[in-house]
Amino acid sequence: MNKSLSILSIGIxxxxxxxxxxxxxxxxxxxxxxxxxxxxxxxxxxxxxxESATEWEAEFKLDGKEYSANFLTDGTWQxxxxxxxxxEIPESIKxxxxxxxxxxxxxEAEISEKSDASVYEVAVxxxxxxxxxxxxxxxxxxxxxxxxxxxxx
Numbered sequence: 001m002n003k004s005l006s007i008l009s010i011g012i013x014x015x016x017x018x019x020x021x022x023x024x025x026x027x028x029x030x031x032x033x034x035x036x037x038x039x040x041x042x043x044x045x046x047x048x049x050x051e052s053a054t055e056w057e058a059e060f061k062l063d064g065k066e067y068s069a070n071f072l073t074d075g076t077w078q079x080x081x082x083x084x085x086x087x088e089i090p091e092s093i094k095x096x097x098x099x100x101x102x103x104x105x106x107x108e109a110e111i112s113e114k115s116d117a118s119v120y121e122v123a124v125x126x127x128x129x130x131x132x133x134x135x136x137x138x139x140x141x142x143x144x145x146x147x148x149x150x151x152x153x
Contacts, residue, residue: 024048031075032056039077040069080113081121092139093120100141101131123147 025033028048036043036058043060051057051070055078059068062082070078086106089097097104104124112119112134119142120135130147 029073032071035071035075081110083110093135
């Protein structure tokens with residue numbers, strides 16, 4: 001029984017590892033690669049992964065920062081995100097954080113650009129409590145979502 005369980009565990013770990021690995025650039029549809037190179041001609045160290053059955057994500061470096069960009073399989077750009085330093089968070093957002101999330105530590109902050117708008121996404125934590133907060137560029141809180149342990153990868 002223990003031997004079977006060990007073999008099963010190893011198989012699951014190997015399968016999970018294979019799924020988590022990025023895809024070869026040859027797997028990426030031509031329309032996606034073309035749209036990516038037009039939008040980010042200076043991108044470096046590009047790696048690809050499938051976000052879903054219809055969406056590809058490129059992770060890359062640009063101007064010394066780490067980015068991710070998502071494209072539909074037909075090449076339609078969906079979103080670009082990049083991490084920012086806490087010092088780059090607008091003052092209007094910092095004021096809301098100080099007032100409504102006093103005692104919370106900023107774990108991560110990023111800018112998410114979409115065709116219709118850009119938003120700031122800020123992950124905050126205090127003890128076991130974690131939130132993902134989404135603000136518009138004027139500092140208005142648009143979304144507040146609890147981060148569950150299972151959400152983290």
